[in-house]
Amino acid sequence: MSLRTRLLLALAGSGLAILLGSYVARHIAIRYASEASILSSIEARMASLDRETCEAGRDFEFLRLGMLRPDSPGPDRSGEEDAFPPRGGERPGDFRPRGPGARRFPPGELAERDPRRGPRAGGGPGARELFPSRFGGPGGPRRIRVFFYDEDFKPRAPGEPSFPESAKAALKGGGETLVNGRESGGFFGALATSWTGGPCTYALALMPTPPPLASFASLILGALLLIGAPALALWAALAQPVARIRALAAGVRGAAAHRYETSVPVSGGDEIAELGHAFNDAAAVVRAHVLEVERREKALREFVAHTTHDVALPLSVLLSHVSRLRQQEEGGASENTVAAIAQETQYIASLLANLEAVARLESDLSLHERNPVDLVALVERVAVRHHSVASSTGVDFNHSVPEAPCWVEGDVTLIEQAVNNLVHNAIQYNRSGGHVALVLDPTGDRFLLRVSDDGPGVLDHEMARLGESRFRSEAARSRRPGGMGLGLSIARDVARRHDFTLSLRNRTEGGFEAVLAGNLAPKKTPNS
Amino acid sequence: MSSKILLIEDDKNLGDQIVAHLKCYGFEVAWLQDGLAALDADPKEHDLVILDLMLPGAHGLDILKIYRETAETPVLVLSAKNETDTKVRALALGADDYVTKPFWPEELLARVRARLRRPLLHASEVIETGALRIDLGARVVENAGQPVELTRIEFDLLAALAQRIGSAITRQSLVDRVLDPDREGTGRTLDVHFSRVRKKLGSEGARIATVWGVGYRLLPL
Numbered sequence: 001m002s003l004r005t006r007l008l009l010a011l012a013g014s015g016l017a018i019l020l021g022s023y024v025a026r027h028i029a030i031r032y033a034s035e036a037s038i039l040s041s042i043e044a045r046m047a048s049l050d051r052e053t054c055e056a057g058r059d060f061e062f063l064r065l066g067m068l069r070p071d072s073p074g075p076d077r078s079g080e081e082d083a084f085p086p087r088g089g090e091r092p093g094d095f096r097p098r099g100p101g102a103r104r105f106p107p108g109e110l111a112e113r114d115p116r117r118g119p120r121a122g123g124g125p126g127a128r129e130l131f132p133s134r135f136g137g138p139g140g141p142r143r144i145r146v147f148f149y150d151e152d153f154k155p156r157a158p159g160e161p162s163f164p165e166s167a168k169a170a171l172k173g174g175g176e177t178l179v180n181g182r183e184s185g186g187f188f189g190a191l192a193t194s195w196t197g198g199p200c201t202y203a204l205a206l207m208p209t210p211p212p213l214a215s216f217a218s219l220i221l222g223a224l225l226l227i228g229a230p231a232l233a234l235w236a237a238l239a240q241p242v243a244r245i246r247a248l249a250a251g252v253r254g255a256a257a258h259r260y261e262t263s264v265p266v267s268g269g270d271e272i273a274e275l276g277h278a279f280n281d282a283a284a285v286v287r288a289h290v291l292e293v294e295r296r297e298k299a300l301r302e303f304v305a306h307t308t309h310d311v312a313l314p315l316s317v318l319l320s321h322v323s324r325l326r327q328q329e330e331g332g333a334s335e336n337t338v339a340a341i342a343q344e345t346q347y348i349a350s351l352l353a354n355l356e357a358v359a360r361l362e363s364d365l366s367l368h369e370r371n372p373v374d375l376v377a378l379v380e381r382v383a384v385r386h387h388s389v390a391s392s393t394g395v396d397f398n399h400s401v402p403e404a405p406c407w408v409e410g411d412v413t414l415i416e417q418a419v420n421n422l423v424h425n426a427i428q429y430n431r432s433g434g435h436v437a438l439v440l441d442p443t444g445d446r447f448l449l450r451v452s453d454d455g456p457g458v459l460d461h462e463m464a465r466l467g468e469s470r471f472r473s474e475a476a477r478s479r480r481p482g483g484m485g486l487g488l489s490i491a492r493d494v495a496r497r498h499d500f501t502l503s504l505r506n507r508t509e510g511g512f513e514a515v516l517a518g519n520l521a522p523k524k525t526p527n528s
Numbered sequence: 529m530s531s532k533i534l535l536i537e538d539d540k541n542l543g544d545q546i547v548a549h550l551k552c553y554g555f556e557v558a559w560l561q562d563g564l565a566a567l568d569a570d571p572k573e574h575d576l577v578i579l580d581l582m583l584p585g586a587h588g589l590d591i592l593k594i595y596r597e598t599a600e601t602p603v604l605v606l607s608a609k610n611e612t613d614t615k616v617r618a619l620a621l622g623a624d625d626y627v628t629k630p631f632w633p634e635e636l637l638a639r640v641r642a643r644l645r646r647p648l649l650h651a652s653e654v655i656e657t658g659a660l661r662i663d664l665g666a667r668v669v670e671n672a673g674q675p676v677e678l679t680r681i682e683f684d685l686l687a688a689l690a691q692r693i694g695s696a697i698t699r700q701s702l703v704d705r706v707l708d709p710d711r712e713g714t715g716r717t718l719d720v721h722f723s724r725v726r727k728k729l730g731s732e733g734a735r736i737a738t739v740w741g742v743g744y745r746l747l748p749l
Contacts, residue, residue, distance in 0.1 A: 308608075312629040316630040324549075324633075400696040439741065454741075
């Protein structure tokens, strides 16, 4: 999930919570405010009225409280008190409504109420529902109306609403002179006046519930505005930082692709820029490490190259001496000794070439140098190199190549070393009187290079070890590790890098066979 | 007439050995130990040049470049650097072959011989080897002047070996080239055919050798 989506979701969630919370808060506030104002108004009404006026029905039919605005239902609005205009003979200072629990009545009036009045059936003829629409039912204007009832809870005038049952019970039970409650459609406040026995024994104030906050459509619109506007603002505000973070990420990837040689472009002075600077610092450290490792590797490679160069020259001279000695001792008493010397010298020469190949393979994980290589010429070179050693050890070594050149794409030094190692192994691990054959066989667009022998072969449990593709240090040190050692590992690695396959198996007729196979180059090129 | 070889090698010991070895096999060798001296030499006076690359005075590849401006003399590069780019550059500059140090003198000798006898393949219609005379055009074989009766397959098998005397030819290539795959194209029939050819050629038949793991070869004299 993207950063912006995450923030927008959080905003939407909190916006919805605020909407819901304010809705509930409004509801509660309206309830408390309504209860408070209804009690206040009924108390105020009583304070401003005398019995005669009331019983004669000359009082106001209702008091207008005015519309309550849906978003400002304060319980102690100062305007509320003003909504009860004082009349002649009133004592305004006697009455100050102060919320739902405030009960201050003019002394001697409400207190005269007879507490011994028994229960009477209420709701005489003409009684109506509490909140008829003509009195401003639910959703109508919020006016508080006050009605009067006699001891039997009959309304003072026909057509007026009936007295709520819950209030009847509370007032008749005695003790309570003032109750309030809620019926379907609105709030009420009821009062037992001190004017018992007349049509003004009980007073009832009604206030319909406020209209719903708004229509569903406007609620949705409100929600959209409340959430959508900040969301848009947030989206716009985040556009630039998000773009910069993305640019920074792209820069980091680019730097990694260039082995941290380039630094990430950093602009601005905020946290994102700080992150960019921090990355550049880290990249500089990584780069320094890489350079150091490369410097060491290069030094090691050069050391190996110089060493092999230095050793190659005297080794050539030594091989020449050995060759001459072999010719002189042919059939002589020291023939076997000379043959052994020849074999060991050949081994050293082969090891030298392998060490150089390992140095190259280890330092160069991909294959950079690909040139046309003629496998025919390559096989001829390998064959010539091994003929003399094979004959001195009594191994019959033969090779066969086609007449026409066989071109492949690759690194001639590495392929030659790989083939060299396969042949060297076949001769090295054979016995006197054994045979080794090196055959290059092109078929179609493929070539098969087969090195087979009739030696002892490889034990089954050793066959698995031959499959190990990486060089093993003990293999490099071990002259005859029950198998092929370093040379075969190099052959495997070279084959892999050229997309050749190297398959190894014990021949059914005895001996061992290694087959290097791959694609010929599509076009014959006259080089190499 | 012996071939004349120009050896350019600065190492005294190795040069001594190479000169001795080549002379032993009948070559005439001129030896230069300095790069500048090599630049003044005329390659056209020699049949083949053996050129070391790391030389005092001038680099082997520069010498090769200058030689190639005037002469087509085969050049065999001696390289101690077993590096692909050096070999590829040498070949691109016109070197004919290379030998990497360390090397057996036999290896060098084989490369030298291979370069000197380059027009080796018998393009001619008639191959004469030992007592055998094989007329490829007329499809006639004579042994010591006497005609030898060979079937079509037997003649083709002998011709295939004779065209590359000394080289081992794989069974598969002989089968592909000579036998009809629908009727007699198996390795077993190949052996039967060769045993008949051997018999028909008498003492010369012994020159047809079975090569282990490969196939057959007509031994050179």
